[in-house]
Amino acid sequence: MNNNFYYKAVEPDESLADFVENIGMFHNPSDQAMEVVLMPDGRIDLFFMKTESEPFEITLIGLENVPEQQIIPANALAFKISFKPLGAEYLLQTSIADILNSAKVLPNDFWEFTADDVKDFEAFHSKIAKKLKELLPAKIDERKRKLFKLVYESNGEIKIQQLSEEIFWSSREINRYFNKQFGLSLNAFCKILRFKASLEHIAKGRLFPELNFTDQTHFIKEIKKFSGVVPSELLKNKDDRFILLSVLKQQ
CATH class of the missing domain: 1.10.10.60 (Homeodomain-like)
Known part of the structure; x- marks a missing residue:
């Protein structure tokens, strides 16, 4: 992979396996933006992202059924949760039909996460895993x-x-x-x-x-x-x- 790009993903524990594919991060430490192609993968991604030039932002990306050109900004750092479809329904508790091949920006304090949480991946992983387990439904169809x-x-x-x-x-x-x-x-x-x-x-x-x-x-x-x-x-x-x-x- 591009030497200027770092990617990591950790599988969730068994209690979350029906709802979450992985918890991960990526980092583009370069002063140059990266042009990439995002391909459909059957996941719904919740991104917590910040760059040197842009404010902290939380974004929910829906399912895709077409490839899409995207720009990863210079000096971008993002932590993310990749949900399976049941995760969107039962943990996010929302329909994602309106963001097929699209995305929506969520409030900056969504799930009480802030820019301070996008610093250390291990701390983020611990906090988000705890939050996701709190959201696990008592019953599922x-x-x-x-x-x-x-x-x-x-x-x-x-x-x-x-x-x-x-x-x-x-x-x-x-x-x-x-x-x-x-x-x-x-x-x-x-x-x-x-x-x-x-x-x-x-x-x-x-x-x-x-x-x-x-x-x-x-x-x-x-x-x-x-x-x-x-x-x-x-x-x-x-x-x-x-x-x-x-x-x-x-x-």
């Missing part, structure tokens, strides 16, 4: 928990009809839930997870479909849809523009 378990375990390759039969929830109601809560269909979300799983193969130089794509042409088309480039160009990852791929290469 078990159909939803099982739905996401099956979707994640299959890398999005499970058919909606099979899901419907296994969790006793009609496909129409499932899609109504997804569109109202997350701003896209279950099928669209599953394609994002399949793309993300394919990135792990591309990061290792395997530029052919290993998941349930119709053929090589379909594979290339889907990768380009979510990344903006064909698999061979993605693998080159010139200037580490594709941060998610750079992280996967390190694993």
